[in-house]
Every structure is written in C-alpha cells, then in structure tokens.
Amino acid sequence: MTHWVDICDKADLQADSGVCALVEDKHIAIFYLEQEQKLFAIDNYDPFGKISVLSRGLIGDIQGQVMVSSPLYKHHFNLSTGQCFEDDSVSLCTYDVRINGDRVELNLKGAS
Amino acid sequence: MMCALYEALAWLYLEFQVSKKDVLVVVGNGMVGQYFLSQCANSELHDRYEIVTFCEEPLFAYDRVHLSEYFTGKSAEELSLVEAGFFEENNMTVHLNDSVTSIDREYKTVRSRQGITVQYDTLVLATGSSAFIPPIAGHDRKDCIAYRTIADLDDMLAAAKTAKVGTVVGGGLLGLEASKALKELGLETHVVQFAPRLMAAQLDETGAALLKSKIEAIGVTVHTSKNTTEIVDGEQCQHKMLFADGEALETDLIIYSAGIRPRDELAMQCGLEIANRGGVVIDNHCQTSDENIYAIGECASWQNQVFGLVAPGYAMARTVIEHMSGNQSLPFTGADMSTKLKLNGVDVASIGDPHASTPGAIVYDYQNGREGIYKRLVVSEDNQYLLGAVLVGDADDYPTLSQYYLNGIALPSEPDSLILPSRSGEAIGLGPDALPMTAQICSCYDVSKGDICQSIDNGNTSLAALKADTEAGTGCGGCAALLKSVLDCELEKAGFEVNTDICEHFPYTRQDLYNIVMVEEIKTFNTLIHKHGQGRGCEICRQAVGSILASQWNEYVLKKEHLSLQDTNDTFLANMQKDGTYSVVPRMAGGEVTPDGLIVVGQVAKKYGLYTKVTGGQRVDMFGARLEQLPEIWRILIDAGFESGHAYGKSLRTVKSCVGSSWCRFGVDDSAGLAVELENRYKGLRAPHKIKFAVSGCTRECAEAQSKDIGIIAVEGGWNLYVCGNGGMKPRHGDLFATNLDKQTLIQYIDRILTFYIRTADRLQRTSVWMENMEGGLEYLRSVVIDDKLGIGAQLEQQMAVVIGHYQCEWKTTIEDEDKLKRFRTFVNSDKTDENVIFVEERGQVRPANEQEKAKLTLLETA
Ligand code: SRM
Ligand SMILES: Cc1cc2nc3c(=O)[nH]c(=O)nc-3n(C[C@H](O)[C@H](O)[C@H](O)COP(=O)(O)OP(=O)(O)OC[C@H]3O[C@@H](n4cnc5c(N)ncnc54)[C@H](O)[C@@H]3O)c2cc1C
Ligand code: SF4
Ligand code: FES
Numbered sequence: 001m002t003h004w005v006d007i008c009d010k011a012d013l014q015a016d017s018g019v020c021a022l023v024e025d026k027h028i029a030i031f032y033l034e035q036e037q038k039l040f041a042i043d044n045y046d047p048f049g050k051i052s053v054l055s056r057g058l059i060g061d062i063q064g065q066v067m068v069s070s071p072l073y074k075h076h077f078n079l080s081t082g083q084c085f086e087d088d089s090v091s092l093c094t095y096d097v098r099i100n101g102d103r104v105e106l107n108l109k110g111a112s
Numbered sequence: 113m114m115c116a117l118y119e120a121l122a123w124l125y126l127e128f129q130v131s132k133k134d135v136l137v138v139v140g141n142g143m144v145g146q147y148f149l150s151q152c153a154n155s156e157l158h159d160r161y162e163i164v165t166f167c168e169e170p171l172f173a174y175d176r177v178h179l180s181e182y183f184t185g186k187s188a189e190e191l192s193l194v195e196a197g198f199f200e201e202n203n204m205t206v207h208l209n210d211s212v213t214s215i216d217r218e219y220k221t222v223r224s225r226q227g228i229t230v231q232y233d234t235l236v237l238a239t240g241s242s243a244f245i246p247p248i249a250g251h252d253r254k255d256c257i258a259y260r261t262i263a264d265l266d267d268m269l270a271a272a273k274t275a276k277v278g279t280v281v282g283g284g285l286l287g288l289e290a291s292k293a294l295k296e297l298g299l300e301t302h303v304v305q306f307a308p309r310l311m312a313a314q315l316d317e318t319g320a321a322l323l324k325s326k327i328e329a330i331g332v333t334v335h336t337s338k339n340t341t342e343i344v345d346g347e348q349c350q351h352k353m354l355f356a357d358g359e360a361l362e363t364d365l366i367i368y369s370a371g372i373r374p375r376d377e378l379a380m381q382c383g384l385e386i387a388n389r390g391g392v393v394i395d396n397h398c399q400t401s402d403e404n405i406y407a408i409g410e411c412a413s414w415q416n417q418v419f420g421l422v423a424p425g426y427a428m429a430r431t432v433i434e435h436m437s438g439n440q441s442l443p444f445t446g447a448d449m450s451t452k453l454k455l456n457g458v459d460v461a462s463i464g465d466p467h468a469s470t471p472g473a474i475v476y477d478y479q480n481g482r483e484g485i486y487k488r489l490v491v492s493e494d495n496q497y498l499l500g501a502v503l504v505g506d507a508d509d510y511p512t513l514s515q516y517y518l519n520g521i522a523l524p525s526e527p528d529s530l531i532l533p534s535r536s537g538e539a540i541g542l543g544p545d546a547l548p549m550t551a552q553i554c555s556c557y558d559v560s561k562g563d564i565c566q567s568i569d570n571g572n573t574s575l576a577a578l579k580a581d582t583e584a585g586t587g588c589g590g591c592a593a594l595l596k597s598v599l600d601c602e603l604e605k606a607g608f609e610v611n612t613d614i615c616e617h618f619p620y621t622r623q624d625l626y627n628i629v630m631v632e633e634i635k636t637f638n639t640l641i642h643k644h645g646q647g648r649g650c651e652i653c654r655q656a657v658g659s660i661l662a663s664q665w666n667e668y669v670l671k672k673e674h675l676s677l678q679d680t681n682d683t684f685l686a687n688m689q690k691d692g693t694y695s696v697v698p699r700m701a702g703g704e705v706t707p708d709g710l711i712v713v714g715q716v717a718k719k720y721g722l723y724t725k726v727t728g729g730q731r732v733d734m735f736g737a738r739l740e741q742l743p744e745i746w747r748i749l750i751d752a753g754f755e756s757g758h759a760y761g762k763s764l765r766t767v768k769s770c771v772g773s774s775w776c777r778f779g780v781d782d783s784a785g786l787a788v789e790l791e792n793r794y795k796g797l798r799a800p801h802k803i804k805f806a807v808s809g810c811t812r813e814c815a816e817a818q819s820k821d822i823g824i825i826a827v828e829g830g831w832n833l834y835v836c837g838n839g840g841m842k843p844r845h846g847d848l849f850a851t852n853l854d855k856q857t858l859i860q861y862i863d864r865i866l867t868f869y870i871r872t873a874d875r876l877q878r879t880s881v882w883m884e885n886m887e888g889g890l891e892y893l894r895s896v897v898i899d900d901k902l903g904i905g906a907q908l909e910q911q912m913a914v915v916i917g918h919y920q921c922e923w924k925t926t927i928e929d930e931d932k933l934k935r936f937r938t939f940v941n942s943d944k945t946d947e948n949v950i951f952v953e954e955r956g957q958v959r960p961a962n963e964q965e966k967a968k969l970t971l972l973e974t975a
Contacts, residue, residue: 035638
C-alpha cells in the first residue's frame with residue numbers, strides 16, 4: 001500500500017545536496033542529484049553523533065554507489081540502501097521519493 | 113699528597129664498590145663526546161662499563177655546526193644534542209660545569225676543578241678545540257670574543273647592543289659565518305684576513321676573488337693580506353687595529369675566528385705524545401701513546417692532521433666503540449674535508465684538491481660573469497677521475513661531484529659537461545642508480561647507499577622512516593637531496609607505484625588539479641570531473657576542488673555550482689557543534705573591537721541565548737545558534753558593521769596582535785595597526801588549510817607570532833618575518849624568513865609565500881608540513897620568494913591581487929539573497945525546530961545537554 005506525502009516544491013531542493021523534511025515526526029533527508037535527475041531519501045538522524053544532520057553532509061559516490069558523508073564524524077551511508085560503509089551493523093531507513101509535476105513527494109510506507 | 117690520594121680512593125671505593133664494572137671516563141661533552149656516549153648507549157659497552165663524563169660548559173652538548181642559528185632565533189634548548197633524561201636512562205654520571213684538570217696515568221685517575229676524582233679503566237679525551245687567538249698586544253681587550261660556544265655568542269649579543277662596527281679576524285669558513293652574524297646584528301661589518309684570499313684552504317684564487325666580490329656586494333668589507341700587529345684604543349670606536357702595512361681599522365667589537373687550536377693541554381700535562389702542530393697523537397684505532405687513553409674529535413691529531421669538522425670526529429668515535437668491543441675492523445682512515453655551505457647567501461663548495469697540487473692534474477674552469485658563477489674541476493692526468501672542485505655562486509653540482517670524487521667513479525669523456533650549464537635541456541649528472549653500493553651518502557653518520565637500500569627493503573619507504581632508521585640526513589642535512597633521490601630511484605626500481613591520487617574520482621594530486629584548473633581556466637567542479645575525472649566525486653575531491661576554485665577565482669562559495677563542494681561548515685558559513693547547532697564568529701581584525709561592537713555582540717548573544725566565549729584567536733565566539741537563526745543573527749551583526757570571521761573556512765582565520773607602540777611602553781612599531789591591515793588584506797583567502805597570522809610590537813612577542821603560519825615582529829630596522837609555524841597537534845616554531853623589512857616588501861613576500869603555498873601544497877596541509885616536505889625547505893622557499901628563482905614572483909602577486917579584488921563578505925551576500933536563505937531552514941516543509949537540540953544551564957550560560965540530562969528532560973516532558 002502506498003501513501004505519498006507532499007513535501008515541498010521542486011525548487012526547494014538543493015542541487016547535489018540535501019534538505020531535511022519532517023514527516024509524521026520523522027526527520028528525513030532528501031538528496032537531489034541534479035544532472036542525473038535522481039532523488040534519494042534516508043533518515044536524517046546520524047546514529048554515531050546522535051544528532052539530526054545528515055541532510056547537511058556532502059554527497060558523491062564510493063565505487064559508484066551514491067553516498068552521503070556525515071558532517072559530524074564523516075561516516076558514509078549508501079543512499080540507496082541506508083547501509084553504513086564503515087560499520088556493517090548500522091543501516092538507516094530509506095524511503096521512496098519522487099517528483100510529481102512541480103512537487104516532491106515521499107512515501108513513508110515504502111520504508112525499507 | 114698521600115692524604116689527598118687516600119681521600120680520593122675512599123670516595124672511589126664508596127662510589128663504585130657496588131659495581132664490579134670497569135669505569136669509562138669521557139672528558140668533554142661536546143659534539144663528538146656526546147655522539148660517543150650515544151653510540152655507547154646503543155652498544156654492549158653500556159653494560160660493561162660504568163660511564164662518567166665531564167662537561168666543562170654550563171650546557172650539555174649542543175649543535176656547534178648550527179651555532180650561528182642562535183642569532184636567528186634558535187634557542188639553546190633547540191640546539192641541544194642531549195635528549196631529556198639521556199644520562200639518567202642510560203645510567204651515566206655527568207658532571208656539568210666541571211672540567212678535568214689533571215690526569216694521573218700511573219694511578220689511572222682524573223681530577224676535576226670541583227675536586228672530584230674518578231678512577232678510570234679506559235679514558236676517552238674529547239676536549240675539542242678552542243678558537244685561535246693571535247698572540248698580539250691588546251688581544252684580550254674588552255669585547256674581543258672568540259666564536260666557539262653559546263657563551264661566546266651571548267657575549268657578542270651583549271656587546272653588539274652598543275657597538276656600531278664589528279670586525280672578524282679570519283676569512284675562513286667560520287670567519288665568514290661570524291661576519292654574517294655581525295651583519296645580521298646590524299653592525300657595519302669587516303673581515304680581516306691574513307692570507308691574500310678568502311677561504312684560502314678551500315678555494316683557488318678566482319673562486320676566492322668572486323666570493324670576495326659577492327660578500328662585499330652585500331655590505332661586508334673584506335681586507336685581505338692584513339697582518340694585525342696590535343690592538344689599541346680607537347678614536348671613533350672602542351678599538352683600533354693596527355696592521356703591519358701601516359694601515360688601521362677602527363672597530364667596537366672583535367670576533368676571533370682565525371682557525372682552531374686543539375685542546376691538548378690535559379694530554380700535555382700527563383705526558384701523552386703531542387703532534388708538532390698541536391693535537392693528541394692517535395693511531396688508526398684512535399689510541400694515544402697510552403693504550404688506555406683514546407682521543408677523538410678536534411683534540412686528536414691523526415697523521416699530523418687535525419680535522420675541524422664533525423664527520424671525522426664521529427668516525428673516530430665509531431672506531432673507538434669498535435676497538436673497545438674487541439674489533440679492529442673499523443680503523444680510522446682519514447676523512448674527506450669537502451665542504452659546501454652558504455655564506456652570507458652565497459653558495460660555496462670545495463672538494464678534494466681544489467688547488468690542483470696533484471702532479472699532472474688537468475683543470476677545467478667555467479665562469480659566468482653576469483650571474484657571478486665560478487666552477488672549477490681538477491681532474492687526474494688521464495682525464496678519468498675527479499681530484500677536486502671549487503664552486504662559487506651555484507653549488508648545485510656539489511652532490512654529484514662529491515660522489516664522483518668519493519667513490520672514484522669514472523668521469524664522462526668530457527668532464528666539463530658536468531659544470532657547463534645544460535642549455536640543451538638534457539640532464540647531466542650522476543643518477544643515484546650509477547652509485548656503487550659502497551658510496552657514502554651521509555658522511556655525518558657514515559651511511560652508505562647499501563645501508564639505505566637495506567633499510568628500504570626492510571620497509572622504510574618514506575623519507576621520514578628512512579631517516580629515523582639510518583640517521584642519514586639528521587646531521588648537517590647536506591645529504592638530504594641525495595638521500596631522497598636514492599629513495600625515489602629505489603622505490604621506482606622496486607616497482608612501487610606511489611599512489612598520490614587525491615581519491616578514486618581523480619587520478620591526480622591536489623597540485624595537479626590546481627594546475628589543470630589554472631591552465632584550462634576551469635570554473636566548476638562538474639566541468640573538471642567530466643574532463644578529468646570519473647563518477648560523482650566525494651567529500652574529499654569536492655572540498656579540495658571547492659578550495660582550489662575559491663583560491664583561484666574567489667567566487668561566492670555558495671554560488672549554485674559550488675554549493676555542493678563546501679564542507680558542512682562552509683556550506684552554512686558556520687561551524688557545526690556536537691549537537692548540530694552552530695557557532696557565530698564575527699571578524700574582529702587584529703583582535704580589535706569597539707565598545708559599540710561589543711555591545712551589539714552582547715545584545716545578539718542575549719537575544720538568542722547563545723553561549724559566549726573569548727576564543728584563543730582573540731575574538732568572541734557565540735555558540736548554540738540553530739540553523740534557522742543564523743541569517744537573522746548575521747543580519748544584526750552586519751548592520752552593526754561586522755563581517756564573517758571565516759571561522760568555518762580553510763582560509764585566513766585571525767591575525768593576532770599585541771597593542772604595540774600605540775600603547776605599550778616597549779612597542780617598537782604599530783603591531784596592532786599592521787595586524788588589522790593584514791587581516792583585512794587576506795580575509796576570505798581560501799587555502800589548502802587554515803592560515804593564522806600574528807604581529808608583535810617587539811621581541812617580547814606577546815602576540816606569539818613565532819607560532820603562526822605567518823609571524824611578524826617589529827624590530828628597530830623594520831619587520832622580521834617568520835613563516836610556517838603552528839600550534840595545534842604538532843607545534844612548530846616558525847622559521848625566520850627575512851629581517852628588517854619595510855612594509856611594502858613584507859606584504860610582497862607574504863603575497864608570494866601564500867600564493868605559492870596555495871598552488872603547491874597538498875590538501876589539508878598546513879604551511880609547516882608543506883615546508884617540511886618541500887625539497888630544499890626554507891632555503892628553497894627563500895629562493896622562490898626573495899630571489900624569484902622560478903621567475904613567477906610577479907605572477908604570484910598578481911594572483912593575490914585578483915583574490916583580494918574579489919573579496920566579499922559571504923554572509924552579507926547570503927542574507928541579501930532570498931533564495932540562499934531558504935537553505936537555512938531546519939525542515940523544508942515545516943517551521944518546527946529540531947527537538948533533539950536541548951540546552952541546560954552552566955555557569956550562567958547554556959550548553960548542550962548530555963545524554964542523561966536529555967533522557968531526564970524528555971521524561972519530565974512526557975510525564
Ligand atoms: C573556538 C576555538 C577555541 C576557543 O574556545 O578558543 C577553536 C575551536 C575549534 N578549533 Fe581550534 N579553536 C580556536 C583556536 C585555536 C588555536 C589558537 C590560535 O589560533 O591562536 C589553535 C592552535 C594554533 C594553530 O592552529 O596553529 C587551534 C588549533 C586547532 C586545530 C589543530 C590544527 C593543527 O594544525 O594541528 C584544529 C583541527 C584542524 O583544523 O584540523 C582546530 C579545530 C577547531 C574546530 C574548528 C574543531 C571543529 O571542527 O569543530 C573548533 C570549532 C570552532 C568553532 O566552532 O567556532 N583547532 N585552534 C578557537 C577559535 C579561534 C578563532 O577565533 O577563530
Ligand atoms: C661556528 C661554528 C660552525 C661550524 N660549522 C661546521 C660545519 O658546518 N660543518 C662541520 O663539520 N663542522 C663545523 N664546525 C666544527 C664542529 O663544530 C666541530 O668539528 C665539532 O664541534 C667537534 O666536536 P668535539 O666534540 O671534538 O669538540 P667540541 O664540540 O668543541 O667539544 C669539546 C668539549 O669539551 C669541553 N672540554 C674541553 N676540555 C675539557 C676538560 N678538560 N674537561 C671537561 N670538558 C672539557 C669543551 O668545553 C667542549 O664543550 C663548526 C664550528 C663552529 C664553532
Ligand atoms: S610584544 Fe612588545 S610591544 Fe607588544 S605588548 Fe608585548 S611588550 Fe608590548
Ligand atoms: S651528511 Fe650530514 S646529515 Fe648526512
């Protein structure tokens with residue numbers, strides 16, 4: 001079952017960077033790769049630093065896997081799977097996210 | 113007499129009854145004596161002997177070779193060769209400030225000035241030498257000083273305070289070095305040389321004449337063929353030196369540096385054999401005429417020769433260690449007296465037989481009048497081997513030539529190709545590969561190419577590891593370049609590919625990327641990665657490229673194309689704290705802030721409930737601002753005239769200052785004014801790492817300038833510039849780069865240094881590490897900046913001008929751009945604040961709550 005939530009305008013996204021959305025009390029980081037026109041959504045909470053900041057990290061890739069590097073202590077998380085590159089036991093939730101017309105939408109139930 | 117002996121024996125009995133070990137006494141704790149002790153500590157002798165040493169000077173052994181650096185800021189501690197705790201850790205007894213006054217060879221005892229008597233089984237004399245003082249009338253007048261010890265230098269410094277004219281007696285190596293010191297102390301400087309030319313032992317006539325003209329060009333007057341007959345009262349100055357030719361010279365201060373005299377007085381007192389020209393006679397095992405007594409270093413005479421350099425002394429020390437361990441396999445066989453040095457900024461080198469006194473020797477000369485370069489090769493009759501060489505004005509060929517000389521390597525068929533400028537661009541000279549394994553690379557520590565290769569094989573594949581393992585390059589440093597080329601060559605041969613790529617997205621170093629950006633005029637990360645890289649980048653290359661683009665073009669860092677390149681701190685123009693909030697640091701150039709400015713800072717902090725602290729960088733930091741508060745806070749600050757302090761950037765941080773001459777009773781110049789000017793000049797300059805400056809108004813150094821990347825101290829003659837210092841994880845004192853600069857030259861040098869740093873440093877490399885890794889180090893940097901050796905001086909200045917011209921306060925630009933402000937929302941879709949950010953109060957201000965406090969507070973809330 002899907003449940004798309006309207007988040008913000010497409011223009012609110014930051015090219016090759018992130019923003020944070022508040023969806024049902026959850027902090028969710030949404031990243032936007034402008035050239036590839038790809039979106040990723042992942043928990044904003046950094047489990048190592050215990051603060052809500054991942055949307056403010058730098059993004060890029062490690063061996064082709066798109067990732068964000070936490071601004072606090074530089075742990076890397078795979079944006080597609082939520083897996084932490086440095087610690088196998090840590091994995092964040094990821095969410096489906098899409099652009100619908102001019103709006104950005106997120107599917108909380110599609111959480112993996 | 114008997115009584116004294118009895119007392120002494122009783123004392124000895126007490127002192128040594130517990131140990132059945134033999135006693136080894138070392139007289140003299142100079143460079144060679146200390147080296148001998150450190151070698152003992154590393155050998156089995158250390159277990160076999162009870163070791164006692166006498167140190168006449170009030171300081172343990174220090175580096176005499178670099179003595180002159182005492183004038184340019186090196187402290188006695190920095191010159192020390194004895195690590196703290198050395199004697200205690202190795203169970204050695206040292207008598208500081210005490211000298212041996214007599215040796216009794218029959219009872220095998222030594223007696224000291226302070227009345228200590230020690231019985232020895234083996235005695236090592238390492239008493240060095242003293243400066244030769246010509247026995248003329250008046251030689252011991254006030255302010256007539258030898259150039260040998262730190263105490264001498266302290267005397268010179270004291271005398272130089274009132275002196276106007278200084279004269280060095282002696283135009284050899286040390287004399288010229290002393291003249292440099294006088295010049296730097298700001299005295300009118302003369303050199304009086306007995307011989308008809310300077311450095312008579314090492315240079316031929318042409319070389320010496322060129323050296324003389326070069327030295328005179330920098331303002332030292334050289335008087336050759338002058339035989340001083342008497343020193344009397346002067347009319348304008350304290351003294352007047354009278355010469356045999358009837359002329360005279362007035363001077364306030366006289367420095368003797370006319371050769372050395374071995375300290376053989378003890379040996380003479382106890383009847384050891386003394387050489388005709390002075391020095392304790394030793395054989396190939398460094399044994400004196402008494403088999404229980406060795407002599408090493410400058411007090412020893414081997415085959416009627418005294419060696420005035422450290423390397424032969426160290427070789428003697430090694431010989432004695434081997435011999436005492438029962439090996440005869442390391443006899444002392446003489447030493448190479450080749451030298452290379454920079455005298456008053458002039459490169460000079462001499463190898464082997466510079467005077468072509470070997471029968472049949474062939475001489476090749478090269479002279480370049482315009483650039484003031486002279487080179488001479490002395491080659492064997494059959495044109496096969498190098499016998500000697502002289503280099504003045506350009507000594508870059510020294511390492512190659514000395515390897516030809518030392519290792520008897522066959523010369524190329526046209527030997528002069530070694531000294532002729534290679535205008536065709538083809539490389540000549542001797543690759544490290546051509547050296548035999550026996551080639552001595554470091555003469556200070558006798559390290560051969562074979563030793564180095566062995567150490568590399570054992571895994572010491574970095575220069576630092578190699579130095580630590582073999583000691584090569586840690587003495588006079590003269591072999592550093594050669595050492596590095598051997599290392600590089602061996603690594604290459606071993607098929608090591610040293611991966612210097614910045615990350616997986618770019619097969620380049622930061623320097624390469626810088627050059628690409630500059631040459632191809634690339635302005636965005638995307639263009640660069642498409643043309644020269646792969647993938648999407650990562651936090652390493654994005655930040656590095658962001659910094660490069662900012663250094664080169666200085667565009668607004670939050671411009672759309674650059675936004676994703678900024679580190680978290682840069683991207684929100686504030687430093688993230690542990691709880692995800694930010695700090696706010698307005699610039700207070702030079703640490704100056706008006707009362708009105710302070711009031712605004714106070715009002716802002718109060719309004720937003722920020723923790724307020726005076727930082728270590730002389731300004732005020734406000735902590736605990738939420739992302740969404742940053743723009744409002746900055747708007748207030750900017751309206752009050754503040755600018756971004758760039759506390760978040762790898763860029764200029766602060767220029768610390770002291771009050772200087774405007775207020776301080778000791779201030780020599782307006783340090784605060786200069787600090788403000790410099791901070792405003794370089795603010796916003798992006799660099800490989802952060803850059804800190806400080807300016808002090810006098811040598812009391814209240815601004816701690818010597819611990820900064822760029823440090824400036826006001827002195828009577830202008831500004832002294834120190835470079836490449838830092839505090840932090842690995843503190844490093846700055847090096848004195850240039851003295852007595854006027855403001856314009858000072859700024860010109862800083863422009864050049866900083867741009868050169870930005871262009872050539874690695875990512876996240878502070879200036880200290882950058883300089884330490886730079887081949888040629890400080891000297892090289894000087895040659896680029898002061899002598900403009902690469903011919904890029906003007907270009908470097910121009911680039912700085914571009915960067916300065918594009919300065920903008922990033923916070924000002926940001927708050928004026930509605931679109932940019934959107935980013936400073938905690939949530940894109942809500943006005944709520946982050947409930948994870950919780951403060952508690954401490955000492956009247958806020959701080960982030962810790963885990964327990966948070967848990968408690970949340971409980972209370974939900975309860
Ligand atoms: C606030 C302050 C401490 C204070 O309460 O006084 C401070 C705070 C931080 N310092 Fe510092 N340093 C502060 C003065 C210093 C000084 C003293 C000085 O500048 O005279 C030093 C030693 C001098 C030096 O750098 O040579 C210093 C050496 C460091 C280092 C080690 C650098 C090194 O080369 O080893 C780091 C780590 C780094 O930069 O990689 C660092 C890093 C930091 C960071 C940025 C760490 C971080 O990433 O969170 C801190 C955050 C600052 C903030 O949030 O605003 N800080 N730090 C000082 C701010 C000065 C200013 O007004 O800008
Ligand atoms: C300014 C200067 C620059 C130099 N530059 C270079 C250079 O570039 N390259 C180079 O190779 N060499 C250079 N030298 C020479 C080098 O310093 C000496 O070769 C080296 O110091 C010799 O070491 P040493 O232990 O034999 O003598 P010293 O270092 O002189 O040590 C002898 C010590 O023994 C002490 N002593 C003497 N008699 C007694 C006693 N009876 N009891 C107790 N202690 C006693 C002395 O006080 C002294 O401390 C330079 C020397 C000077 C002064
Ligand atoms: S460094 Fe000198 S001028 Fe500056 S405050 Fe200290 S004593 Fe005064
Ligand atoms: S030759 Fe002096 S350190 Fe190597």
